[in-house]
Amino acid sequence: MPGPETPSPVTSSLSVSLRPRVTVNYFHEIALKGLNRRMFTRQAADNLKRAIQDTDSRIVERRDMGATLSYPGDAKWPFMAERLERLFGVERFARAYPVTLSMDAIRETVGALLALVALPKTFRISASRADKSFPLTSPEINAQLGAWVRRRTGMTVDLDDPGLDIRVHLRDRTAWLSLEERRGLGGMPIGVSGRVAALLSGGIDSPVAAYRVMSRGCPVTFIHFHSFPLVEGSSREKAKELVDMLTRYQFRSRLHLVSLAEIQKRVLLAAEPDYRVVLYRRFMLRIAEAIALKEGALALVTGESVGQVSSQTLENMLAINAVMTRLPVLRPLVAADKEEIVRMARALGTYEVSIQPDEDCCSLFVPPHPVTRSTPETAAAQEKDLDVEGLVSEAVANAELWRAAWPERGPAG
Ligand code: ATP
Numbered sequence: 472m473p474g475p476e477t478p479s480p481v482t483s484s485l486s487v488s489l490r491p492r493v494t495v496n497y498f499h500e501i502a503l504k505g506l507n508r509r510m511f512t513r514q515a516a517d518n519l520k521r522a523i524q525d526t527d528s529r530i531v532e533r534r535d536m537g538a539t540l541s542y543p544g545d546a547k548w549p550f551m552a553e554r555l556e557r558l559f560g561v562e563r564f565a566r567a568y569p570v571t572l573s574m575d576a577i578r579e580t581v582g583a584l585l586a587l588v589a590l591p592k593t594f595r596i597s598a599s600r601a602d603k604s605f606p607l608t609s610p611e612i613n614a615q616l617g618a619w620v621r622r623r624t625g626m627t628v629d630l631d632d633p634g635l636d637i638r639v640h641l642r643d644r645t646a647w648l649s650l651e652e653r654r655g656l657g658g659m660p661i662g663v664s665g666r667v668a669a670l671l672s673g674g675i676d677s678p679v680a681a682y683r684v685m686s687r688g689c690p691v692t693f694i695h696f697h698s699f700p701l702v703e704g705s706s707r708e709k710a711k712e713l714v715d716m717l718t719r720y721q722f723r724s725r726l727h728l729v730s731l732a733e734i735q736k737r738v739l740l741a742a743e744p745d746y747r748v749v750l751y752r753r754f755m756l757r758i759a760e761a762i763a764l765k766e767g768a769l770a771l772v773t774g775e776s777v778g779q780v781s782s783q784t785l786e787n788m789l790a791i792n793a794v795m796t797r798l799p800v801l802r803p804l805v806a807a808d809k810e811e812i813v814r815m816a817r818a819l820g821t822y823e824v825s826i827q828p829d830e831d832c833c834s835l836f837v838p839p840h841p842v843t844r845s846t847p848e849t850a851a852a853q854e855k856d857l858d859v860e861g862l863v864s865e866a867v868a869n870a871e872l873w874r875a876a877w878p879e880r881g882p883a884g
């Protein structure tokens with residue numbers, strides 16, 4: 472089957488030329504941003520450029536709410552589509568054919584396009600008009616073009632679940648025809664919101680939490696706590712693998728690997744067993760806050776949800792959160808149940824990594840009945856024999872930095 476990019480395009484009396492472009496439409500929420508809108512669309516275009524840097528395509532036109540890209544050829548198109556599918560801020564994208572704004576030209580091009588694909592039994596025309604200068608309304612285009620396609624191909628119309636959806640978008644005195652339009656991720660382009668630092672365990676919840684905040688345009692720095700050398704270091708490899716997966720949504724990542732081993736040994740000696748988990752968590756937040764401030768992050772992110780485990784009763788969350796001095800803690804999953812979180816993790820692809828067994832630093836030395844109703848005061852009392860500040864700055868100083876980049880070409884930052 473000749474590809475639509477064949478050197479001698481299909482022509483006719485109207486000189487219909489089947490030269491596709493790739494059209495990208497930004498998520499509608501960007502349009503609501505008033506004065507920030509220019510900044511949002513600039514960031515969206517910058518991100519787009521990075522996402523397609525090694526796909527043999529480039530931006531040929533920037534629009535307010537989208538962009539038009541050159542078509543990379545059939546061989547590269549699936550690869551490029553995968554990139555666009557992972558780009559926050561994109562509402563939809565398509566391989567689309569620009570046609571002169573006339574019903575004759577539209578019909579002829581649709582006919583030429585249909586000749587290139589295996590026809591299913593049913594179809595639908597989906598017209599939309601950003602350019603209102605065209606004399607026909609969208610329903611009129613649907614009806615006229617639909618009748619023509621039906622006569623010509625024998626396909627029948629199915630508005631709900633068509634085998635083929637023929638899209639006709641009218642804008643800028645051009646009709647953009649497409650047989651395959653795909654949904655993007657939506658959300659906000661990475662970089663339009665401030666940086667956050669996410670506490671990434673190796674569990675199911677925290678990668679999902681980080682992803683949710685990314686979808687609001689926040690670049691994420693990752694922090695993982697491990698108990699090496701008290702235990703083997705497999706949780707670190709898991710954290711790296713998860714960061715690699717999440718980096719596909721934000722281009723570059725920094726992961727701070729922090730050993731909690733020394734602190735855990737001290738807590739073991741100085742505090743009541745039932746308080747260990749709460750104290751580990753308080754240290755994690757203090758260390759994470761210090762790293763976040765150095766990274767220029769404006770908030771921490773955790774995968775906590777109320778009541779899920781003993782350390783996540785509201786009482787314990789209060790006792791743990793009390794150590795935060797400057798930054799807020801964002802908890803995107805706070806009211807989600809485990810089933811919903813698992814569904815999101817599966818869709819994201821992190822689930823399979825998260826369920827691999829590892830030695831989590833919080834499962835170490837955990838008593839049979841950890842406290843469920845601590846308070847900031849009782850927790851602080853348990854820390855009275857610990858050099859909290861010293862332990863925190865030592866852990867921060869010994870943290871290792873690991874970087875990831877995607878697409879892999881180009882320096883990691
Ligand atoms: P997760 O599935 O994310 O591990 P969880 O349901 O197991 O969550 P906890 O283990 O209580 O719940 O952890 C709550 C949150 O604390 C995690 O979502 C994560 O943000 C943070 N956290 C826990 N352990 C670690 C760790 N080892 N390194 C970094 N952050 C951690």
Ligand code: MG
Binds near residue numbers: 672674831
């Ligand atoms: Mg966990």
